[in-house]
Amino acid sequence: MNTATYNSLKAFIWGIANDCLVDVYDVGDYRKIILPFFVIRRFDAVLEPVHMKVVEARDNFEKSGQAIDLDPALCSVAGQAFVNRSNFILKDLKSRTNRQQLKKDFIDYLNGFSQNVQEIINKFHIRNEIDRLSEQDRLGLLIEKFVDPRYNLSNKPVLNEDGSVKIEALDNHTMGTLFEEVIRMFNEETNITDAGRHFTPRDIVELMADLAFVPVKDGIQSTTYRIYDGACGTGGMLTVGEQHIMELAKENGKKVSINLFGQENADETYAIARADMLVKGEGKQADHIRFGSTISEDQFSGEEFDFMLSNPPFGTSWKTDLKAWGDIKKEEISDPRFIINYDDNAEYSLLPDIGDPQMLFLANNISKMKSSTELGSRIVEVHNGSSLFTGKAGSGPSNLRRYIIEKDLLEAIVALPENMFYNTGIGTYLWIVTNKKADSRKGKVQLIDATSLKSPLRKNLGDKNCELTAEICQKILGFLMDYTEADKEYSRVFDNDEFGYYSVDVLRPLRLRVDITEERLLMFKEQTKDDELYGVLAAYIDETASRTFYDYNEFMEILTEDSGNAGVKLNAKRWKYIRGYFSEADEKAKPVIDKNGNLESDKNLKDTEQIPFLYEGGINAFYENEIKPYVPDAWIDYQSVVKGYELSFTKYFYKPVKMRDVEDIINDIKEIEKSTDGLLASIIGETV
Numbered sequence: 001m002n003t004a005t006y007n008s009l010k011a012f013i014w015g016i017a018n019d020c021l022v023d024v025y026d027v028g029d030y031r032k033i034i035l036p037f038f039v040i041r042r043f044d045a046v047l048e049p050v051h052m053k054v055v056e057a058r059d060n061f062e063k064s065g066q067a068i069d070l071d072p073a074l075c076s077v078a079g080q081a082f083v084n085r086s087n088f089i090l091k092d093l094k095s096r097t098n099r100q101q102l103k104k105d106f107i108d109y110l111n112g113f114s115q116n117v118q119e120i121i122n123k124f125h126i127r128n129e130i131d132r133l134s135e136q137d138r139l140g141l142l143i144e145k146f147v148d149p150r151y152n153l154s155n156k157p158v159l160n161e162d163g164s165v166k167i168e169a170l171d172n173h174t175m176g177t178l179f180e181e182v183i184r185m186f187n188e189e190t191n192i193t194d195a196g197r198h199f200t201p202r203d204i205v206e207l208m209a210d211l212a213f214v215p216v217k218d219g220i221q222s223t224t225y226r227i228y229d230g231a232c233g234t235g236g237m238l239t240v241g242e243q244h245i246m247e248l249a250k251e252n253g254k255k256v257s258i259n260l261f262g263q264e265n266a267d268e269t270y271a272i273a274r275a276d277m278l279v280k281g282e283g284k285q286a287d288h289i290r291f292g293s294t295i296s297e298d299q300f301s302g303e304e305f306d307f308m309l310s311n312p313p314f315g316t317s318w319k320t321d322l323k324a325w326g327d328i329k330k331e332e333i334s335d336p337r338f339i340i341n342y343d344d345n346a347e348y349s350l351l352p353d354i355g356d357p358q359m360l361f362l363a364n365n366i367s368k369m370k371s372s373t374e375l376g377s378r379i380v381e382v383h384n385g386s387s388l389f390t391g392k393a394g395s396g397p398s399n400l401r402r403y404i405i406e407k408d409l410l411e412a413i414v415a416l417p418e419n420m421f422y423n424t425g426i427g428t429y430l431w432i433v434t435n436k437k438a439d440s441r442k443g444k445v446q447l448i449d450a451t452s453l454k455s456p457l458r459k460n461l462g463d464k465n466c467e468l469t470a471e472i473c474q475k476i477l478g479f480l481m482d483y484t485e486a487d488k489e490y491s492r493v494f495d496n497d498e499f500g501y502y503s504v505d506v507l508r509p510l511r512l513r514v515d516i517t518e519e520r521l522l523m524f525k526e527q528t529k530d531d532e533l534y535g536v537l538a539a540y541i542d543e544t545a546s547r548t549f550y551d552y553n554e555f556m557e558i559l560t561e562d563s564g565n566a567g568v569k570l571n572a573k574r575w576k577y578i579r580g581y582f583s584e585a586d587e588k589a590k591p592v593i594d595k596n597g598n599l600e601s602d603k604n605l606k607d608t609e610q611i612p613f614l615y616e617g618g619i620n621a622f623y624e625n626e627i628k629p630y631v632p633d634a635w636i637d638y639q640s641v642v643k644g645y646e647l648s649f650t651k652y653f654y655k656p657v658k659m660r661d662v663e664d665i666i667n668d669i670k671e672i673e674k675s676t677d678g679l680l681a682s683i684i685g686e687t688v
Contacts, residue, residue, distance in 0.1 A: 084112045155279050221256075401499070402645045445496060499646060515547075524537070
């Protein structure tokens with residue numbers, strides 16, 4: 001669809017809202033009416049040319065008295081995956097002048113849709129609004145606006161008598177784009193910023209599809225492929241994915257069959273996705289779009305897919321999923337998608353922080369990868385920057401990165417420019433994951449920095465102020481395909497171990513000084529009421545009314561002997577008293593030795609180091625070179641060693657800002673001096 005037609009449709013929808021809903025609904029509630037009417041009119045426009053045939057067939061079936069399910073029979077007559085068996089199309093209702101009759105007929109019209117459409121209508125909750133629209137005399141006005149012949153909401157073009165196109169068809173992805181744009185406009189009026197949460201702009205979807213399919217296009221065979229999106233929104237990613245693989249197969253002389261699968265947990269976007277599948281004529285595919293949270297209500301448990309494209313939500317809480325699991329705690333989750341046995345059958349959690357679910361979707365996709373086919377599975381998924389590095393070693397996010405990289409699943413990551421999405425300006429990344437890497441890529445990860453590759457939009461769409469043109473998408477795809485031969489300014493290839501590190505605790509000895517003073521003794525006596533131990537300790541005070549020991553172990557030996565002589569037992573509780581009331585950390589004191597004869601570490605001096613896998617000589621060499629020369633009394637706690645993984649684009653692609661030449665700065669100063677020549681003299685002259 002060309003830009004002019006698209007903008008015309010957008011203005012048309014916005015105009016309907018302003019003309020029909022003002023003073024009846026708040027702007028933020030416009031979508032509750034406009035979106036379902038938009039979908040209903042789209043169904044209506046598709047069925048309009050065959051309406052009379054459907055009514056005639058309905059009457060014949062009813063007269064025959066045959067006990068049949070009318071929906072499939074009438075769908076066959078309509079040549080669609082859905083049908084409306086009522087006596088009306090929307091154009092028939094625009095002429096109703098009686099408000100009550102219009103309301104009755106409109107309800108009959110809605111009830112006439114086949115069951116697969118009923119579920120969509122119910123998700124919009126539009127029946128709850130019919131009384132209000134009727135009472136305010138807006139129902140007829142809405143219908144009249146939506147059937148305006150100047151606008152085509154069908155998936156088929158309106159033709160002139162000579163067969164030429166009069167009004168373009170509204171394709172499915174453009175439909176989804178239009179929905180999101182309308183939602184965004186409504187939300188801007190009320191400072192709501194969730195538009196785009198489930199939607200990826202067309203340019204990014206096109207790039208994702210290229211990255212998913214083009215690298216394996218020569219391996220595509222005449223068979224059936226399954227494409228899945230666990231956060232499918234309006235379904236645009238599935239639609240574009242299907243188009244791409246069909247085109248590539250055709251180029252190679254292959255005939256493929258595509259099955260689409262998606263899950264969505266927002267009523268409106270779920271309804272739109274199912275509606276688009278029905279309008280495409282794919283009734284079975286519509287049944288593959290399912291409602292619910294992919295995280296806690298996986299509708300495709302145990303199933304596997306060939307390709308998975310997704311833009312999961314990020315930066316939103318997934319507490320509701322804990323409730324759906326039975327109001328459990330995060331630590332009680334046992335779902336095998338997120339709790340895995342790995343590395344000598346040890347159990348690892350892949351669970352991220354409760355405030356960000358995006359890596360759960362990646363783990364979900366990985367659990368659905370095929371391993372029995374030649375192509376295996378390919379995943380292309382949108383993430384923000386936190387997925388690259390968030391979480392310390394041993395945490396869920398780090399464990400997921402570790403699993404992906406050590407299993408050699410990560411093919412590449414593409415860094416996109418900022419301001420590519422409607423509701424956020426942050427940088428985003430495309431993860432390309434596959435379990436059937438090409439031999440040349442095994443053990444390697446490619447990083448592609450496309451942050452500078454963008455084309456400005458003439459007019460911003462929310463936060464989106466730039467786009468990826470077809471030429472830019474081909475350039476990024478070229479980097480992936482060229483692999484090690486790609487321009488090093490934009491693409492680098494690394495061994496998997498480049499991103500791994502050992503997290504180790506560096507410990508230092510606890511050094512305690514013991515001070516026996518009257519002030520400390522008095523506090524000890526008042527708070528513990530331990531007169532026996534007090535009597536032993538008070539005997540250490542000399543004529544200066546205090547006594548200090550710089551060897552904690554020596555002091556405790558003395559105290560143990562003196563306590564025994566006094567008949568006072570030094571139990572664990574009293575040892576804690578000594579630590580709490582009379583000891584202080586002091587670098588001048590001798591190290592404390594524990595009961596096993598080992599140095600006791602000072603928790604306040606503990607440090608954690610990240611030692612790269614590729615550090616020559618490993619942990620021991622790092623200690624000798626980087627720690628011991630500076631803190632000779634430190635040691636490595638080998639029980640604390642944990643593997644971690646993180647990725648950093650800045651580390652490999654940082655471009656420092658070029659400083660200006662000194663001569664240029666001097667010349668600028670001279671120009672300023674010339675332009676202000678005589679100014680100071682004139683100021684001084686005026687004040688004399």
